[in-house]
Structures are given as structure tokens and as C-alpha cells.
Amino acid sequence: MSPSIPLEATEAFASLAELVYSGADHQEVLDTICRRAVDIIPGADHVSIATLGKDQALISRAASDDVASLMDRLETEAGEGPCLDSIVEESFQRDDDITSFSTWPALAELTIGRTPVRGMIGYRLQHGTDGRSALNVFSDTPGALTSESADIGAVLAAFTSIALTAAERQADVENLRRGLDSNREIGKAVGLIMAAHDVDADQAFDILRSASSRTNTKLAAIAEKITGSHGRSTS
Structure with a gap:
């Protein structure tokens, strides 16, 4: 019962x-x-x-x-x-x-x-x-x-x-969304570094990772700064 x-x-x-x-x-x-x-x-x-x-x-x-x-x-x-x-x-x-x-x-x-x-x-x-x-x-x-x-x-x-x-x-779901957003920013930043320095994707990622390590800043945060700066420079 x-x-x-x-x-x-x-x-x-x-x-x-x-x-x-x-x-x-x-x-x-x-x-x-x-x-x-x-x-x-x-x-x-x-x-x-x-x-x-x-x-x-x-x-x-x-x-x-x-x-x-x-x-x-x-x-x-x-x-x-x-x-x-x-x-x-x-x-x-x-x-x-x-x-x-x-x-x-x-x-x-x-x-x-x-x-x-x-x-x-x-x-x-x-x-x-x-x-x-x-x-x-x-x-x-x-x-x-x-x-x-x-x-x-x-x-x-x-x-x-x-x-x-x-x-x-x-x-x-929220963590996954944040992860996807971060990955998109990292991808954009790698693309910008490739174009600016005439390097391949692996070299561009190494540049991004090195900057993250030197400044003790998360990779996604560094990527967001790069893409944000690019957006302002083209506006």
C-alpha cells in the first residue's frame, strides 16, 4: 500500500x-x-x-x-x-x-x-x-x-x-556550452595568428599556448583578447 x-x-x-x-x-x-x-x-x-x-x-x-x-x-x-x-x-x-x-x-x-x-x-x-x-x-x-x-x-x-x-x-549543459564557446574563440584566435604570422595551425596554437603560459592566463581568455582586439581593429 x-x-x-x-x-x-x-x-x-x-x-x-x-x-x-x-x-x-x-x-x-x-x-x-x-x-x-x-x-x-x-x-x-x-x-x-x-x-x-x-x-x-x-x-x-x-x-x-x-x-x-x-x-x-x-x-x-x-x-x-x-x-x-x-x-x-x-x-x-x-x-x-x-x-x-x-x-x-x-x-x-x-x-x-x-x-x-x-x-x-x-x-x-x-x-x-x-x-x-x-x-x-x-x-x-x-x-x-x-x-x-x-x-x-x-x-x-x-x-x-x-x-x-x-x-x-x-x-x-552549462559547462558544455562554456566549453564550446571557449573552443570557438580559440579556433578564431589560431586562424588570426596563422594569417598574421604566416604559420600553420600547429605553430599558431604553440604561439597561443606560449602566451598563455608566460602571462599565466587561461588559453580561452588569451584567445578572447586576440579576437576582441582584431574586431576593434577592423571596425
């Missing part, structure tokens, strides 16, 4: 979808997801989206508040927790009351001593070829993260995965 999603949560998902596909900045999307999650997941007080780095440290990509960001750091410090386990074990993780028992005792000790958090959930996010990110939900009230909370959070986690994938694709 699929989880029953309250009307306000459904409306929130619809507004988030509009934000994603309107082409909004991906950081704005992730920040908004964290803030709205606190409103639509029953019992949630703090929410973060974190990525596991190569050094096994969690990097907060977005957070609803400072407590959520702190929880990502505490998981790194403890070396255990719902975010880490959801990523490494590729599974849903939940401790709804760390004051009575916790799957992660080292994290529970740090959490109780330094934050108001008493319950936590971690969802692994599926996106791109990475899959090393998680949506993390924290509650200040023991037992407040119920099965309903977990179900609604799961839907939000799936949505967040889609948002991350959309953001990555948008970034890939």
Missing part, C-alpha cells in the same frame, strides 16, 4: 516541482527543500542534505538551520549515523528516540550533549552516478518521527533525488 500523503504535503511537492523545472538555481532548490521539509514531515524540526566526501567526511549541501548543519558535522566526528549508514549501506535508517536506545551510541552521546535533537532519519539519495548523498531529518521530540513521518520523508527523498539529478544535468 502506498503512503497516504496529506494535502499540504502534496501541494508543497507541486510547488517544489515548479521551482525545479523553472530553471531556478540548484542551491536555491536544495535550500527550499530543506526548509519546506520541516513543514511537511510530521515531527521534523531540522533537515539537511549532505554528501559523503572522499575523506569520509559529510559535506552539508543545504540545511534548514544551524542545528541541521551541526548534525552533519557530528556524524563525521562520531564516524557513524543515519546519513552515513544510509549512503554506505544504501538503506533507510531511523532512530526515533536516541534517549532510550540508539543504533549509533557515539553519535547519540554527542547529539544529546550538544543539540536538542532526539530522533533522526536518513534517506540515501539516488542521483547521477554519485549516490553518495542523503536527506537527513531530525526531531527535537523523542518518538515524534513516526511511520507517517518516514513515509512522507521517503517521498520527499525521491523528489530530492530528481532535483539533484536535474541540477547536475543543468550544470553539465
Whole structure:
């Protein structure tokens, strides 16, 4: 049986979808997801989206508040927790009351001593070829993260995965566009150098690359200056 999603949560998902596909900045999307999650997941007080780095440290990509960001750091410090386990074990993780028992005792000790958090959930996010990110939900009230909370959070986690994938694709397209623009400028500059110095393409490119090295300037920037100067001289 699929989880029953309250009307306000459904409306929130619809507004988030509009934000994603309107082409909004991906950081704005992730920040908004964290803030709205606190409103639509029953019992949630703090929410973060974190990525596991190569050094096994969690990097907060977005957070609803400072407590959520702190929880990502505490998981790194403890070396255990719902975010880490959801990523490494590729599974849903939940401790709804760390004051009575916790799957992660080292994290529970740090959490109780330094934050108001008493319950936590971690969802692994599926996106791109990475899959090393998680949506993390924290509650200040023991037992407040119920099965309903977990179900609604799961839907939000799936949505967040889609948002991350959309953001990555948008970034890939933008990087490709910039690369093509740069390559066109480099090609134009090589052509101008060939004509001005009566050299072949390889020699012209070597001249361009040498200028880039001497001035510690990116090749594309040097090329843009050359083509720009030529445009002004012929105008």
C-alpha cells in the first residue's frame, strides 16, 4: 500500500516541482527543500542534505538551520549515523528516540550533549552516478518521527533525488556550452595568428599556448583578447 500523503504535503511537492523545472538555481532548490521539509514531515524540526566526501567526511549541501548543519558535522566526528549508514549501506535508517536506545551510541552521546535533537532519519539519495548523498531529518521530540513521518520523508527523498539529478544535468549543459564557446574563440584566435604570422595551425596554437603560459592566463581568455582586439581593429 502506498503512503497516504496529506494535502499540504502534496501541494508543497507541486510547488517544489515548479521551482525545479523553472530553471531556478540548484542551491536555491536544495535550500527550499530543506526548509519546506520541516513543514511537511510530521515531527521534523531540522533537515539537511549532505554528501559523503572522499575523506569520509559529510559535506552539508543545504540545511534548514544551524542545528541541521551541526548534525552533519557530528556524524563525521562520531564516524557513524543515519546519513552515513544510509549512503554506505544504501538503506533507510531511523532512530526515533536516541534517549532510550540508539543504533549509533557515539553519535547519540554527542547529539544529546550538544543539540536538542532526539530522533533522526536518513534517506540515501539516488542521483547521477554519485549516490553518495542523503536527506537527513531530525526531531527535537523523542518518538515524534513516526511511520507517517518516514513515509512522507521517503517521498520527499525521491523528489530530492530528481532535483539533484536535474541540477547536475543543468550544470553539465552549462559547462558544455562554456566549453564550446571557449573552443570557438580559440579556433578564431589560431586562424588570426596563422594569417598574421604566416604559420600553420600547429605553430599558431604553440604561439597561443606560449602566451598563455608566460602571462599565466587561461588559453580561452588569451584567445578572447586576440579576437576582441582584431574586431576593434577592423571596425
